[in-house]
Amino acid sequence: MLAMAAYRLGFRTHIYADEGGPAFDVTARSTTGSYDDLERIATFAQSVDVVTYEFENVPVAAAYHAQRWAPVRPGPRALAVAQDRLQEKQFAWELGLAVHPFAPVDSEADLRSALATIGTPAVLKTRHLGYDGKGQARIAALQDAAAALASIGRHSAILESLVTFAFEVSVLTVRGVAGEIVHYDVPRNEHAGGILSRSTVPSLLPAEHVAEACRIGARAADALDYVGVLTVELFYCPGAKDHFLVNEFAPRVHNSGHWTLDACHVSQFENHIRAIAGWPLGSVERHSDAEMLNLIGADVLDWQRIAADPTTALHIYGKNDPRAGRKMGHLTRLSPRRAHRAAK
Amino acid sequence: MLAMAAYRLGFRTHIYADEGGPAFDVTARSTTGSYDDLERIATFAQSVDVVTYEFENVPVAAAYHAQRWAPVRPGPRALAVAQDRLQEKQFAWELGLAVHPFAPVDSEADLRSALATIGTPAVLKTRHLGYDGKGQARIAALQDAAAALASIGRHSAILESLVTFAFEVSVLTVRGVAGEIVHYDVPRNEHAGGILSRSTVPSLLPAEHVAEACRIGARAADALDYVGVLTVELFYCPGAKDHFLVNEFAPRVHNSGHWTLDACHVSQFENHIRAIAGWPLGSVERHSDAEMLNLIGADVLDWQRIAADPTTALHIYGKNDPRAGRKMGHLTRLSPRRAHRAAK
Numbered sequence: 001m002l003a004m005a006a007y008r009l010g011f012r013t014h015i016y017a018d019e020g021g022p023a024f025d026v027t028a029r030s031t032t033g034s035y036d037d038l039e040r041i042a043t044f045a046q047s048v049d050v051v052t053y054e055f056e057n058v059p060v061a062a063a064y065h066a067q068r069w070a071p072v073r074p075g076p077r078a079l080a081v082a083q084d085r086l087q088e089k090q091f092a093w094e095l096g097l098a099v100h101p102f103a104p105v106d107s108e109a110d111l112r113s114a115l116a117t118i119g120t121p122a123v124l125k126t127r128h129l130g131y132d133g134k135g136q137a138r139i140a141a142l143q144d145a146a147a148a149l150a151s152i153g154r155h156s157a158i159l160e161s162l163v164t165f166a167f168e169v170s171v172l173t174v175r176g177v178a179g180e181i182v183h184y185d186v187p188r189n190e191h192a193g194g195i196l197s198r199s200t201v202p203s204l205l206p207a208e209h210v211a212e213a214c215r216i217g218a219r220a221a222d223a224l225d226y227v228g229v230l231t232v233e234l235f236y237c238p239g240a241k242d243h244f245l246v247n248e249f250a251p252r253v254h255n256s257g258h259w260t261l262d263a264c265h266v267s268q269f270e271n272h273i274r275a276i277a278g279w280p281l282g283s284v285e286r287h288s289d290a291e292m293l294n295l296i297g298a299d300v301l302d303w304q305r306i307a308a309d310p311t312t313a314l315h316i317y318g319k320n321d322p323r324a325g326r327k328m329g330h331l332t333r334l335s336p337r338r339a340h341r342a343a344k
Numbered sequence: 345m346l347a348m349a350a351y352r353l354g355f356r357t358h359i360y361a362d363e364g365g366p367a368f369d370v371t372a373r374s375t376t377g378s379y380d381d382l383e384r385i386a387t388f389a390q391s392v393d394v395v396t397y398e399f400e401n402v403p404v405a406a407a408y409h410a411q412r413w414a415p416v417r418p419g420p421r422a423l424a425v426a427q428d429r430l431q432e433k434q435f436a437w438e439l440g441l442a443v444h445p446f447a448p449v450d451s452e453a454d455l456r457s458a459l460a461t462i463g464t465p466a467v468l469k470t471r472h473l474g475y476d477g478k479g480q481a482r483i484a485a486l487q488d489a490a491a492a493l494a495s496i497g498r499h500s501a502i503l504e505s506l507v508t509f510a511f512e513v514s515v516l517t518v519r520g521v522a523g524e525i526v527h528y529d530v531p532r533n534e535h536a537g538g539i540l541s542r543s544t545v546p547s548l549l550p551a552e553h554v555a556e557a558c559r560i561g562a563r564a565a566d567a568l569d570y571v572g573v574l575t576v577e578l579f580y581c582p583g584a585k586d587h588f589l590v591n592e593f594a595p596r597v598h599n600s601g602h603w604t605l606d607a608c609h610v611s612q613f614e615n616h617i618r619a620i621a622g623w624p625l626g627s628v629e630r631h632s633d634a635e636m637l638n639l640i641g642a643d644v645l646d647w648q649r650i651a652a653d654p655t656t657a658l659h660i661y662g663k664n665d666p667r668a669g670r671k672m673g674h675l676t677r678l679s680p681r682r683a684h685r686a687a688k
Contacts (some may be wrong), residue, residue: 007370010660010673026351028369121476240348262609265657288631289679300517308624313609316354329354334609334631336681 001315002054002253005269011277016044022318035062045069050088052228052276056082056251057129062167073177073276074226078251081224085127085158088249095219098242105157111145114159118199121162124148126155134194138162163245165235169203170256173217174231181221183214184284187292189233189256195325199256199261199292201263202338205236209243216244224290229253229272255294255327260311262332263290288334300328311335345605345659346398346597348369349613355621362387366662377389379406390414396572398596398618400426401473417521417571417620425568429471429502432593436682439567441560442586449501455489458503464589468492478538483504507589509579512602513547517561517574518615520623524566527558528612528628531636533577533600539669543600543636545607546682549580553587560588573597573616599638599671606657606676608636632678644672655679 003013003026014029014115024030029047033040035058045051052073053063061175062082063076075147081091089102103114106123115122120142135155137148149157158306168191182210188203189196205213221230231254232242257268266274266282273284295306306314309331318330347357349372358373368374373391379402387409390393396417397407403425425435433446447458449468459466464486470479479499481492494499501646510535512535517527532547533540549557556662557578559686565574578588601612610618618626639650644666650658653675660673 002350004370007348007366007662008659010662010663012369022351025356025372026348026370151592265606265655274651278650282651282658283654283656285654287680304624307618307626310627310629312627314626315352318351318354318356336631 001258001267002052002268002272003285005267006273009273009277009279011273014044014048016041019026024320028323030078031110034072035059038065039063041065042069047163050276052272053079054252059277063077064318069117071276074230074251075225075227078226082249082251085125085248086156089158089246091161091223091249092220092246097216097219097221097246098244099159099180100163102160105149105159108146108149111149111157111159112142113137113214115142115280116147118159118161121159123162124157125160126152126157130156131294136194140330150321163235163237165237165245167236168197168247169205169213169234169236169244170254171213171217171222171234172234172257172260173214173226173232173252174275174281174284175218175221175226176229176275176281177227179222179225180221180281182271182281183217183219184257184264185286186210186213187256187259193325196293197294197296197308199259201259201286201290209236209238212243220246220249224251226251228275229257229268231257255330258283258293258315258330259290259292259332260286261315263288268299279329287337290335293331293333294327294331295330295331297322297324297326303329306331308331345602345611345613346396349611350617352614353617353623355617356578358388358392360385361663364623369662379403382406382409384649385409386413392543394620396616397423401596415620418574418595419569419571422568422570422574422593426595427472427591429469430500433504433590434501435567435593436564436590439563439565440590441590443590444504446504446609449493449503452490455493455501455503456486459483459486459489462503462505467506468501469504470494470496470501472499480538507579507581509589511580512577512591513549513557513580513588514543514598515557515561515576515578516604516612517558517565517570517576517603518612518619518625518628519562519565519570519574520619520625521571523566523569524625524629525562526615526625527561527610528601528604529630530554530557531603532602536640537669539638539640540599541638541640541670543601543603545630547633553580553582556600559591560590564590564593568595570595572619573601573612575601577676599674600636602659602674603634603636603676604628604630605659606678607632631681633681634679635677637675637677638671639673639675641666641668641670641672645671650673650675653677 015027016031046069051066060080092099105111122139124137137151139148168189169186175181183199187199187201190198217232231250233247253268261267275306313332356372359371360375390413395410404424436443449455466483481495483492513530514534519525524571527544531543531545534542575594577591597612605611657676
């Protein structure tokens, strides 16, 4: 979707990945190579005007290496923060943003002491390489500690308290090379089995809370001198002193912003390309109300019914195998824009 | 734009063209070959599930040949009709659709006799390979006849009377494999120097005239057993007995429908792909009012100002050389949808 946004503006792309995939069909050039192959990464970076990435598990070393030949936007520091749940929480906390109580866990002793401080229920999460609910274990009581640590493979971890919240929202912040910032409307996100299932705009947050969420996105983007789309997942706690807890940063376009393809003048994908290319940022105006539903695993087999629904725009990603839990596509249900109504 | 619409639905494309171009960057496979190279066309057609085309000057013989190995949608007959202005007029006339008075011209004697019947002012047009105002000569008076014939290279031609009309509109009809039909809203088209410069929806035609225009599109599509997007250019003559004169058929997606990319749930490109793939046709609903402006030649050099306009969606085609008269991109200016107002 990023490549197609680039071609829509007349750019040409060169995609580097450790294995081929649907994006290799919509690019002028592609290179298959390991993210540890610094020589190949250097050759790649020398062939382009600007480097970006679309998933946060590109090794930070690869990004630093590429930066010797071409600007890397967003910069490697955003990757470093997003790859390590501990750094991520510390980064948010140092910016004065509210986060769950958390503690680093490198051993069972750490875990026991962290549980004593934070209490139960709590969630143990690997510091690295977790996504879509993977690498996480819930701890209901102290005696679950050893099993939880084993279940996440005894990796370096953090313990977070399980804070109750009304729902999750995400802020999709676009920041340009000169530091200019725009935000898409803030979607409300729902998950099933740890995987995003639905994002809805408007979220029905009160307008002042939407503004507060956007300030969080802007603060993080400024602190990282970020260029491109930055996504911040927030837990909404309307009754609390802090209305939002920062859950996670994603240094990229985000699944919860896929509705922007169909409901906005300029999509998150195009605005990411505009930002990294040093172009003027595009309008984030939303012309329609929208609900984005992920097509996960076998959901996509229902394409014929979905394609016939007159309210719906459909996207199928061209992946071969509709495995359980795999994001195969999404749909956006559009409706005429209604005046803002506040959440109850 | 057709290839990108295909990838959005999870299809893969193989593009055949007589020379490379921007589309070759967004396709899994491409073949460069002459449209007369039937052997290469056969190999190409054997590699795909369905064949379509995006410009009407593909030789009819190539389309018939491809059809031996894969369905060609729309069928070769649509190409034949669109490639020959004489067949085109006869086809419309036989369907009972109103056309300009016309006569075939194969010699100066023909032209003199046609001018005697049709009168002046009139337009002499080559039967084949005319577009964007090329291959045409206006005849103000009888003594211009010889010069007009010379200026179009003495090709087979037709003479048309110069009928006054209020403005041009186009009907964008989508017809599926089972004969189901939908129409986009009818844009009003303005030209400069023979090239489309602006298409606007709504057109401000009275609703019953919009319906009449759509019936013309449906009639032509049914007569051709057409599959895909068929465009019919119509001259609007509100005071006349026939409100529309058929100007031209284009057996393809059309420049006057480019606004559907930004103002509709499903674009003309995606609906063309859906139709030829035998999918359910997508919603042609228009969520916004729209004005499409072509970026011709050096217009595109103004991209920075256009990209910064918050009402605008921008498309640049990735062509290298902004020659005068060359379509380099387009923009769509969006505004909230207003209630229908009739044209004065």
